[in-house]
Amino acid sequence: EAGVAQSPRYKIIEKRQSVAFWCNPISGHATLYWYQQILGQGPKLLIQFQNNGVVDDSQLPKDRFSAERLKGVDSTLKIQPAKLEDSAVYLCASSGGEQFFGPGTRLTVL
Amino acid sequence: KQEVTQIPAALSVPEGENLVLNCSFTDSAIYNLQWFRQDPGKGLTSLLLIQSSQREQTSGRLNASLDKSSGRSTLYIAASQPGDSATYLCAVRGNYGQNFVFGPGTRLSVLP
Numbered sequence: 001e002a003g004v005a006q007s008p009r010y011k012i013i014e015k016r017q018s019v020a021f022w023c024n025p026i027s028g029h030a031t032l033y034w035y036q037q038i039l040g041q042g043p044k045l046l047i048q049f050q051n052n053g054v055v056d057d058s059q060l061p062k063d064r065f066s067a068e069r070l071k072g073v074d075s076t077l078k079i080q081p082a083k084l085e086d087s088a089v090y091l092c093a094s095s096g097g098e099q100f101f102g103p104g105t106r107l108t109v110l
Numbered sequence: 111k112q113e114v115t116q117i118p119a120a121l122s123v124p125e126g127e128n129l130v131l132n133c134s135f136t137d138s139a140i141y142n143l144q145w146f147r148q149d150p151g152k153g154l155t156s157l158l159l160i161q162s163s164q165r166e167q168t169s170g171r172l173n174a175s176l177d178k179s180s181g182r183s184t185l186y187i188a189a190s191q192p193g194d195s196a197t198y199l200c201a202v203r204g205n206y207g208q209n210f211v212f213g214p215g216t217r218l219s220v221l222p
């Protein structure tokens with residue numbers, strides 16, 4: 001069974017630039033999550049989708065972050081414009097009960 | 111609001127020791143609890159999932175227990191090996207909605 005795929009694996013940008021991350025969940029998983037993990041901390045939920053609908057985006061900084069899950073499969077997370085404090089690993093996970101994580105995208109904002 | 115803590119923050123043990131990692135949560139109305147392992151620069155690997163109706167789960171040298179009423183879970187690692195060195199995180203899923211709340215993790219080093 002293929003796991004959760006994410007791209008890119010690494011991204012370096014300057015502050016105020018835009019960036020987008022892509023996630024392909026495990027086939028058949030209706031629930032998809034985006035997390036932000038800052039070095040030394042546990043992952044923090046940014047947004048949760050159930051199929052193509054948003055279940056929880058209470059911790060998503062909506063002035064600069066956006067996410068979509070068109071057709072209820074793949075998802076993209078966008079940051080526009082990026083700030084220095086957005087430097088983190090962005091993890092995508094999918095769930096059919098148990099969570100499975102992708103390898104993450106390490107973002108560095110200079 | 112659910113809060114999850116993990117003690118200790120870091121642990122260093124010699125190879126072969128048995129060890130216990132602790133996870134505490136403030137709201138006992140949970141759906142399940144999941145333990146993960148994270149290697150440096152990598153994503154999270156699921157180790158064990160305990161449903162709220164269960165008291166423990168075992169996989170190989172790992173045993174996780176759950177005491178909902180006291181808001182605690184422990185991860186027991188038997189006969190530790192250098193390959194067990196990683197950060198171990200617990201995550202709690204609430205009954206009201208499906209979101210997970212993570213603890214900060216315990217960084218484990220097993221010395222050969």
